[in-house]
Amino acid sequence: MAQKPSIPKGTRDFGQVEMARRNYIFDTIKGVFALYGFQQIETPAMENLSTLMGKYGEEGDKLLFRIQNSGEKAALAPEKGLRYDLTVPFARYVVQHREELSFPFKRFQIQPVWRADRPQKGRYREFYQCDVDVIGSDSLLGELELIQIVEEVYRRLGINVCLHINNRKILAGIAEVIGEPDKIIDITVAIDKLDKIGVDAVNAELAERGLSNEAVQALQPILNLSGTTAEKLTALRTILANSEIGLKGVEEMGEVFRLIESTGVQLNIELDLCLARGLNYYTGAIFEVKALDAQIGSITGGGRYDNLTGIFGLPGVSGVGISFGADRIYDVLAELDLFPKELQSTTQILFATFGARELNYALLWAKALRAKGVAVEVYPEPTKMKKQMGYADAKQIPYVAIVGGDEMAQNKVMLKNMTTGEQNLVTLEDLCRIL
């Protein structure tokens, strides 16, 4: 077995530094969720294939990892698959446990998901999702709270963002008033590209997708809509005057903006009619958050759904949720050098010793310091000092306490500050004060 071992393509090991940074992201997000009363749940990595199949479209079905018991014959079709996202297991959870839950049910969930995608830069076969949802209420307070959570999470992380918001009912209304109510998916897929390919290319694509010339023309004022949010909403009220669903969308959007204003949300928020998002289950507000100082696409997204649990036999339960993309947030924080410096090492002091007696002495100091909550390591052997100091360097431990016979005789240690190189003889009391 001389060959160096490896891991499956598209998967990753996370070392100590990466874990400290990932935990920083998750802990920040969890801290904000908790302020709003969201509580954590976890579901199994494997779900019955019947739970997963047909929920992610044909393409999604192909990307499911299937699981076989070793004992099973290869000929037996697998009955289980790995979690593909957190949304379908959440819907399954709500239906399965509905008698135990109190609604509105506010939950968050941070777990890995698996997709047999072709691995490429920034796309993995195992990655974490971080979802927060409130289900069992159609109050727009849900939308407000998620917006407040986005604001606070990114404020704490120090990332400048813009939240794009749209409403699925407005999109449906637009499709109605331009006379193409069945082409809503084609319309949204095309206008979603406006930023990237420009208005002419979008119009060409709309024609290609079978929209009549009149419909494309009717869409133009909407694509060109500009001004403040209030101006956009006023214009939309006129444009969508003949669409009941469209007006409902405008009304919802107006109420969300009223809540945003009355609670003093400071986040950049843009009413973006070109925001489409996967339209499979969204029925109301849809959101996407983009980092302003990094080119990385959406780092958080979500929306309202009126019938997510319907696929499992519990129709008519409205909810709203968003998902934080931990991997992309990680990349933004790394690119902009926004990770706190002190995440690098958890150990505050290493004891380096010259002999067995000194080692015993160091163990007692270590015990006293740990009792005060200080993270301490004792180098396990009184080996060459250079090696012990090298260990502290590699682990970025800020202080080393050097223990020789002289120090012991004075009931002290020689404390070295690894950043400045400064050395001082100190007592245990001094040390407690410094650390």
Added chain:
Amino acid sequence: MAQKPSIPKGTRDFGQVEMARRNYIFDTIKGVFALYGFQQIETPAMENLSTLMGKYGEEGDKLLFRIQNSGEKAALAPEKGLRYDLTVPFARYVVQHREELSFPFKRFQIQPVWRADRPQKGRYREFYQCDVDVIGSDSLLGELELIQIVEEVYRRLGINVCLHINNRKILAGIAEVIGEPDKIIDITVAIDKLDKIGVDAVNAELAERGLSNEAVQALQPILNLSGTTAEKLTALRTILANSEIGLKGVEEMGEVFRLIESTGVQLNIELDLCLARGLNYYTGAIFEVKALDAQIGSITGGGRYDNLTGIFGLPGVSGVGISFGADRIYDVLAELDLFPKELQSTTQILFATFGARELNYALLWAKALRAKGVAVEVYPEPTKMKKQMGYADAKQIPYVAIVGGDEMAQNKVMLKNMTTGEQNLVTLEDLCRIL
């Protein structure tokens, strides 16, 4: 789809209460690990089958879950499997990343593992392991630190435990001196049952397993060894006088006890010659921790290994580690009612309102409280008060702030203590003080 959805047998959903309790266990353990400078890593859920196969014995190979890409033909043999434990992936990790690591490498890892075991009470197909290891040093300080960690973790959790300790070299020495060096596994398997089946049955089993009558007789003084640790060690030095490896084991054990004493470890520790543990890779100290007030078997276990990474081409790297059994610790804490009460709810106060204006008012109070770190919920609709109070009850939220027109007029809320039923009109400043 009227059928209620379900999850694969042997797997579990964890609701909010269970998650809060599980996080309490993990956070307690992580807090202690950090005091000793252990840092977290994570490895992928799926490993190459070549990494996993042959590492857990024939039985283990059968219990591996294999993974198939959906795109793959069923006829193709799967190349990946789900993590079966954290030890083999850790060994793989150390070998794969050896150039990036500084040794001794102190890591911990808390992740689920999967086994296609027959599900039964207390045995699951998905469960968390919680491993801590130091690798790259044969210093017995490693053993000491793990013992100190066990002491501190169970002190914090409030569980009375006894740590049983033995040494693989002593067991090898015993097999040598009774003239059956090749029968070490048979001997340990049999004497491991001493507690359960008694000395006569153990002797019968030893004979059945092919031990000579003399060997069984020679073993008796060892089975009957009693007294203090010092007395046991003295007796062992005589018994194992002709076994080099046996004496080495006694010496190691003596040094571990010396360290325990000199650092004032208060844990119950028993030198237990009948402790065998899976002997596959252990080569030195072995540990098992039992809860004294619950009948549940071992809740933590581990030991020293001198060649764990040898299977991946990096021989001669010594390490020592233990694994905390989170599920069993959970059961002990539940049985003995040791979970802290305040884990039940993270929300400290719910705002219940009588109308839309009151709801807006509540949102501003909620914002002010959250800015001070208070976990707040606002019931999303001004629905019947009974329903809003019922929500607080179900979620065990300790305070409800009731907001009606009168309260608003006075710039106050009616604060209800849900435990005592007491109600008081309070200002925002009062509320900050109370929460």
